[in-house]
Amino acid sequence: MTIHIKSALLIDPKNKNLHLKKRDILIRDGIIEKIGTRLEVPSRAKKISFPNLHVSLGWFDSGVSFGEPGFEERETIAHGLEVAGKSGFTEIVLNPNTFPLPDSSGDIVFLKNAGENAVSRLYPLGTLTVKSEGKDLAELYDMKGAGAVGFYDYKAPVTNSNLLKIALQYAQNFGSIVFSFPLDRQIAGKGVVNEGEVSTRLGLKGIPAMAEEIQIARDLGILEYTGGSLHIPTISTAKSVALVEVAKKKGLDVSCSVALHNLWFDDEALEGFDSNYKVLPPLRNSKDIKALIKGLKTGVVDMVTTDHSPLDIEEKRIEFDHAAYGSLGLEHAFGVLNSALGMEEAVRLLTNGRERFGIPSPKLTEGSDANLTLFNPDTEKIVERNDLLSTSKNSMFLGESLKGQVYGVIRQDRILI
DSSP states (O other), rough: EEEEEEEEEETTOOOOOTTTTTEEEEEEEEEEHHHHHHHOOOTTSSOOOTOOOOOEOOEEEEEEEEOTOOTTTTTTTTHHHHHHTTTEEEEEOOOOOOOSSSOOOHHHHHHHHTTTTSEEEEEEOOBBBGGOSEEEESSHHHHHHHHHHOOOTTTTTOOOOOHHHHHHHHHHHTTTTEOOOOOOOOTTTTOOOEHHHHHHHTTTTTTHHHHHHHHHHHHHHHHHHSSSSSEEOOSSHHHHHHHHHHHHHTTOOEEEEEEEEGGOOOGGGGGGOOGGGGSOOOOOOHHHHHHHHHHHHHHSSSSEOBBOOOOOOOHHHSSSSGGGBOOGGGGGGHHHHHHHHHHHHHHHHOOOOOGGGGGOOOOSSSTTEEEEEEEEEEEEOOOOOGGGOSSSSOTTTTTTTTEEEEEEETTTEEEEE
């Protein structure tokens, strides 16, 4: 197939020769053959043209949940990857949040095969421990061989310090990365939202910021002892940013992400007791948001994840204390980052992070595989329920005015628009 992208403004801050230049792109058999103006294009080429078309490298998300296997009513892998592509993502890392949990090489093979025919590519995580119970290490080496890009007991902290030590030491032998969710369950107790003025006023049990920070401090201490590669998903407090910054200055091999919603909402959003705003880690305060954004700009916080988590209506439309944690995020990623940080910074963050998981970064150069996201950064729209692409509809961004529209993606010779 030959594809002709016409008159697109290219966004690639690392490529000064093309960044913010309007060009045509000719793709032949999945390879970028030519980038230039007034290209001679075969008449049979599929022409792609949109109002105010911008093109960047394909976007990447380091933490997405679907449902399959076990919770297909939330989201299947096939439909979830379609949602990802239409939201601008050409690659996603899939959280181990299914039933059964992926704790063996066979489970990883199943997940990879289930996503094989999609335009957007799926990279699975395996669980760190058997059934994510925190007792015995899962088949890490075998799962790595089957295609797992890291190991994570999804939203479940590693309570056994020695187990984390052994995991970091073991994973070094085959160059893999260990996730550790930042939460001390004993300190968090029965908390469901951020501990502070809002939780007190609403009569909801709070999760202290310290519950996150003390776990991070422990994990970084273990990492300093063992070496290895550690990823801390979805940090949410100012002190967490400071702890990671100190660790990086020491030369520790640590990375971290922040969830999309923790950059947009603070805990004031809980006033209506809407369970769509119930997430883990919880929405924090405005001071934390400022520190997280600063951390992203300085590189202390490595990446933004949508923390996309589709859930059944039965899991959300119940008393707040008993509702499940999680919100949709894929469909809102560009709108939130573009509105909050501007288009160039949004694209930088959305194209960042692959190499941390051993995933090759694409290039916007002639001779490279096509891996592109198409979008318009200037439209503005209030998010409505009918706009949601996901099977589940548990989005905390409903009613928010977000800037930007995603047209779709091109990966190799396949188009999803």
